[in-house]
Amino acid sequence: MLRPLFTCKFAIIKRNQGRRFGVHIFSLDINFINALRELPPLLLKNTVNQKNLTMPVSMKTLRNIAIVGGFVALGGAGYFKVKIQNQFREAEYYKKSLTLLRNYAPIENSIGRPIRGSSIDLGDYDNNIVDGKNAKIAIPVTGPKGKGTLYCFASRPTVKDSWQIDQLDIETHKNHQRWTFYKLPQSNSPKT
Structure with a gap:
């Protein structure tokens, strides 16, 4: 068997079940085509799973959190301004x-x-x-x-x-x- 002219290793990160990542290490040599056949089919397709794009919190809840946070920030700023003025x-x-x-x-x-x-x-x-x-x-x-x-x-x-x-x-x-x-x-x- 002939030795390859060059060898280069590279890693491909694979997404498993939308949460975990796995690493596949391949050697780039004359048998590169065989290595491509070993690639998981998920990497050849769109890896974004549409089911994982849903937000865990509704927009209404986020809006309410932003409004309350704004009032708290304004109230705190007003409080400290009055406190500094009194000093x-x-x-x-x-x-x-x-x-x-x-x-x-x-x-x-x-x-x-x-x-x-x-x-x-x-x-x-x-x-x-x-x-x-x-x-x-x-x-x-x-x-x-x-x-x-x-x-x-x-x-x-x-x-x-x-x-x-x-x-x-x-x-x-x-x-x-x-x-x-x-x-x-x-x-x-x-x-x-």
């Missing part, structure tokens, strides 16, 4: 800033009294930056005569210390003027 409102620099603004007499002409702080825009990354030692936030404020934005710049030497308000600017929405009405005196400012 800003309870922060020491937020409360001190509003107290200093309320004690600023000239603000009565443009915004009026009482002055209330609104929710901070969490998407404003330029004006709302807080790390452990520095805070820069823009607080929307409202009064009976108009609206404005209070820009707060605060700092503290270490994270265990209390916040000091370094500077406060106010911008009124009527005339879009922004001015500084409070600066921390130099003797009280923290040394860097």
Whole structure:
């Protein structure tokens, strides 16, 4: 018997009963035609079994799961937004800033009294930056005569210390003027 000029082995994965896989290893040589005869007939036909294409869950159930999942996601996002807003409102620099603004007499002409702080825009990354030692936030404020934005710049030497308000600017929405009405005196400012 003559030896084949070359031998190459290859594997064919066979699907058995739609779930399990079997491996057939063949040698490619002069007797290649004999190897093709050994191929299972399933591989020569369409191997997709139409009975296995049915979904285990109905479309109505999937739709209901998607709707409930959407409501849960929206509810969770709303909950965390409110929680973050409340953390800003309870922060020491937020409360001190509003107290200093309320004690600023000239603000009565443009915004009026009482002055209330609104929710901070969490998407404003330029004006709302807080790390452990520095805070820069823009607080929307409202009064009976108009609206404005209070820009707060605060700092503290270490994270265990209390916040000091370094500077406060106010911008009124009527005339879009922004001015500084409070600066921390130099003797009280923290040394860097």
